[in-house]
Amino acid sequence: MKPSVQIAKREIAQLFSSKTTFIFAVILPFVSILFFNTLLSDGVARDLPIAIIDLDHSSISRNVISQLESSPELEVSYFPLNEQKGEELIRLGKVYGLITIPQDFEVNLKKGKQVNIINQYNSDLILAGGLEYKAFRKVIGTISAGINIEKQRKQGISTQQAIINFQPLTTNNHVLSNPFTNYSYYLNTGFLAMFFQLFVILTTTYCFGTDIKYNKGNKLLSIANGNLWSIIVGKVLPYTLWFMLVGVIMLMSMYVWQDFPFHGSKIGVLVGLLLLIIANQSFALLIIALTNSFREALTIASGFAAVSLSFSGITFPIFGMPKFMQWLSQIFPFTHFFELLLDQSQRGYPIFYSLKSIIILIVLCIVPLTLGWFKLKTLFIKGEFKHHI
Amino acid sequence: MKVSFKTYYKAKTSFWNTITTEWSAIKSDKAVISTFILMTVVILIAYTYIYSNQIVKDxxxxxxxxxxxxxxxxxxxxxxxxxxxxxxxxxxxxxxxxxxxxxxxxxxxxxxxxxxxxxxxxxxxxxxxxxxxxxxxxxxxxxxxxxxxxxxxxxxxxxxxxxxxxxxxxxxxxxxxTPIKAISTSLFNSSAGYANYLIPMLTALLVQLVLLMGIGILSGSRQEYISTHTNFPRLLHPGGTIPILLAKACLYTAIFMVVIPIQVGIVYTLFSIPVRSSLLTIYLFLVPYVFSTVFLGISISSFFKRREEAIVFLVLISVPSLMLSGLSFPVEGFSEFYKGLAKLVPSTPGINGFVRLTQMKASFFEVINEWNHLWILSLIYFVLASISLKRRAFKESKMLKAQH
Structure with a gap:
């Protein structure tokens, strides 16, 4: 164990002497934790600007406008004169939707004719457009139901019965896991964990890459008496421990210092975190072994970590992807960790159902290193990358 | 009269020299070429493929x-x-x-x-x-x-x-x-498809990412070999940074005028993502976007002592830039601080403008605010880039003189 301790000491000394490594391993992880936690701190999008064309100018149309205004998701910011001007506002990006109240709205309504309210919303912005659409439907649905119930009451039906007559079937919704449907709970969990593993894989690639770029492979091998295992343990273990600490702080930033729901097994999450770190370090070693230069290794490592966000299913569910992409998503440690984290925090599954994720993560710790082992050994004997730049 | 002609002549020479130097640096650097191809084509295709089913079904x-x-x-x-x-x-x-x-x-x-x-x-x-x-x-x-x-x-x-x-x-x-019928019409992306939503954003983001990476890598190796001032000798003269910076910006604009049609031509056609603007409008919008990004790249590249650092750093800022653009999560949910920060990143107006042009059928005059915003950013980063380049050139020449 002696040589690996020596290498570990050398590694820690290097961490404090190299500004770059220090920034990547120590400062930036905390910056990212701070950034994402503060960026989406509200978690819910409110007051999305919309435009209304009121062609009726009646008391009922004004009532509709004020009800739209009082919906928490919407804010009526513009009253364009005609449709052209309104659509221009959408194209200018000033509003997410344009609502038109037609002429004779009040007159027709009082006559008992069905009247229309038209909502054009920007569905190119999926989240904001979707929120606007939902809020609009809800407000108009409520107003419409109110009129229906009022009519029934005039015929002598009790309010309660009128409601039942209007809506014989209702829904009793139970929102699991994220009861406030807070986007921050959903997105932050993903972004924070994704950035965390990005730092792990980059730091590992960096600390091996700098040594090999400047032809220190032989030197390391001689300290370790030719034993590759002690080099890996000596260089990697300090970072494994350090990132475990960073990871725990990252989790605490969500589940302890903020009110993210946590209903599962803490030990399960910590085991997953440790495996995520080791699996990423294992992949970093494989990448070092397979590439021809430091720059190439870093590009591939950072690319690998960055695309893992999309493959994890947070932006688009895995089962909706083409089959080939579904298979590919399984080789990313982040996919399995993210699943485990959600299951054990918000969803509060029994730990048994997370065993699958844990087993796959263990496999992903072992396989990359095994695949790269001999190549890595040759690389260290050679002492440097094939290309310097 | 004579003096001004001389200055003009020198600036012109310096401009063309810079274009040749930078172009040959790009051509001979395998890393830059592979970053360009990898990022602009491979990543874009891979991402589009992930979202190619567009909507979640069943x-x-x-x-x-x-x-x-x-x-x-x-x-x-x-x-x-x-x-x-x-x-x-x-x-x-x-x-x-x-x-x-x-x-x-x-x-x-x-x-x-x-x-x-x-x-x-x-x-x-x-x-x-x-x-x-x-x-x-x-x-x-x-x-x-x-x-x-x-x-x-x-x-x-x-x-x-x-x-x-x-x-x-x-x-x-x-x-x-239903006395009042709510009729909703979805504009632009009527099926709310994910590829239609994300890929135009990503295309515009990649412009910034690739440019910053390429510039970072090139400038990192110039720092490693202490060759900034020998590559661009006019840097040491007063006003010498102007033609050099302009030349670089023009060169990268020209490169992207080739890259964008290829991206749109291959990826958008392959996955049938609509393009609702003319190429000419896209070009016109692209100019200040590339200019501001190039100048931003040069301003921050002094921080990278090694070429590798540029890669790492720039990957890290890609996701935050996308978030800050306000197209994935509405900007109304951000605090004033992040709204301000977002305005300093070229990708915010860049992505917004590009998406509105190509997806929301906006005319050029409807993205003029973004266009102006990008020119203002260009101006700010131009000044910063000049200062940064100048400082580096003087530092290098001093260092070499001390060695001799």
């Missing part, structure tokens, strides 16, 4: 039918017919469904209560119970949205049938039921 939900009547089966059929949901009704009780939920076989549970048909027929209100998992918002929205829609239709169907039984016509019954 999310599996368990339906526990405690009523076993004809009406309840009709209800299940209606639910199953929606595009978003696929009903699985072979769970007999909630416990069985819960186990399936834990194993991720289903994403939600819908319970049809006992006496469903009987209650409805006798005019009592009945409630469908749903459990939907909001740990993943996409599934949550599908389950809840589709169940709510079907419930609305179902209720309306019952009421209208009852009214018709009382002798009203179907039109009358409908008018009675």
């Amino acid at each position: 999310v599996p939900v368990a339906v526990i039918n405690q009523d076993a009547s004809k009406m309840s089966r009709d209800y299940i059929n209606m639910l199953d017919a929606t595009e978003g949901l696929k009903t699985i009704s072979n769970y007999t009780d909630v416990q069985a469904a819960k186990v399936a939920y834990y194993s991720k076989d289903i994403m939600g549970i819908v319970i049809i209560p006992k006496n469903f048909e009987k209650n409805i027929r006798s005019g009592k209100q009945t409630a469908i119970t749903t459990f939907s998992d909001a740990a993943n918002m996409i599934f949550y929205k599908k389950v809840l949205g589709d169940v709510t829609t079907i419930n609305g239709y179902f209720s309306a169907g019952i009421v209208i049938k009852k009214q018709m039984a009382l002798g009203k016509t179907i039109d009358e019954a409908q008018q009675n039921y």
Whole structure:
């Protein structure tokens, strides 16, 4: 164990002497934790600007406008004169939707004719457009139901019965896991964990890459008496421990210092975190072994970590992807960790159902290193990358 | 007169020299070339492929039918017919469904209560119970949205049938039921497809990412070999940075004028993502975007002592830049600090403008605010880039003089 301790000491000394490594391993992880936690701190999008064309100018149309205004998701910011001007506002990006109240709205309504309210919303912005659409439907649905119930009451039906007559079937919704449907709970969990593993894989690639770029492979091998295992343990273990600490702080930033729901097994999450770190370090070693230069290794490592966000299913569910992409998503440690984290925090599954994720993560710790082992050994004997730049 | 002509002549020479030097540096640097190709084409295709199914279909939900009547089966059929949901009704009780939920076989549970048909027929209100998992918002929205829609239709169907039984016509019954009809038209991306939504954003983001990376890598190696001032000798003269910076910006603009049509031509055609603006408008918009990004790249490149550092750093800022652009999460949800920060990043107006031009059919004059914004950023970063280049050139020449 002696040589690996020596290498570990050398590694820690290097961490404090190299500004770059220090920034990547120590400062930036905390910056990212701070950034994402503060960026989406509200978690819910409110007051999305919309435009209304009121062609009726009646008391009922004004009532509709004020009800739209009082919906928490919407804010009526513009009253364009005609449709052209309104659509221009959408194209200018000033509003997410344009609502038109037609002429004779009040007159027709009082006559008992069905009247229309038209909502054009920007569905190119999926989240904001979707929120606007939902809020609009809800407000108009409520107003419409109110009129229906009022009519029934005039015929002598009790309010309660009128409601039942209007809506014989209702829904009793139970929102699991994220009861406030807070986007921050959903997105932050993903972004924070994704950035965390990005730092792990980059730091590992960096600390091996700098040594090999400047032809220190032989030197390391001689300290370790030719034993590759002690080099890996000596260089990697300090970072494994350090990132475990960073990871725990990252989790605490969500589940302890903020009110993210946590209903599962803490030990399960910590085991997953440790495996995520080791699996990423294992992949970093494989990448070092397979590439021809430091720059190439870093590009591939950072690319690998960055695309893992999309493959994890947070932006688009895995089962909706083409089959080939579904298979590919399984080789990313982040996919399995993210699943485990959600299951054990918000969803509060029994730990048994997370065993699958844990087993796959263990496999992903072992396989990359095994695949790269001999190549890595040759690389260290050679002492440097094939290309310097 | 003579002096100004001389200055002009020198600036012109320096401009063309810079273009040649930079172009040959790009050409001979395998790293830069591979970053360009990898990022602009390979990453874009891979990402588009992930989202190529566009929408989430057939999310599996368990339906526990405690009523076993004809009406309840009709209800299940209606639910199953929606595009978003696929009903699985072979769970007999909630416990069985819960186990399936834990194993991720289903994403939600819908319970049809006992006496469903009987209650409805006798005019009592009945409630469908749903459990939907909001740990993943996409599934949550599908389950809840589709169940709510079907419930609305179902209720309306019952009421209208009852009214018709009382002798009203179907039109009358409908008018009675919904006095105000909400008609929603989705603009631009009518199916709310994910590829249509994300890929234009990504295309514009990649412009910034690739440029910053390329410039970072090149400038990193110039720092390693102390060759900034020998590559661009005019840097040491007063006003010498102007032609050099302009030349670089023009060169990269020219490169992207080739790259963008290739991206749009291959990826957008392959995955049928619409393009709703002319190439000329895109070019016109691209100029200040590339200019501001190039100058930003040069301003920050002094921080990179090695070429590798540029890669790492720039990958890190890509996701935050996308978030800050306000197109994925609405900007109304950000604090003033982040709104301000977002304005300093070229990708914010860059992505916004590009998406609005190509997807929302905006005319050039409708993105003029973004265009002006980019020119202002260009100006700011131009000044910063000049200072940064100048400082580096003087430092290098001093260092070399000290060595001799």
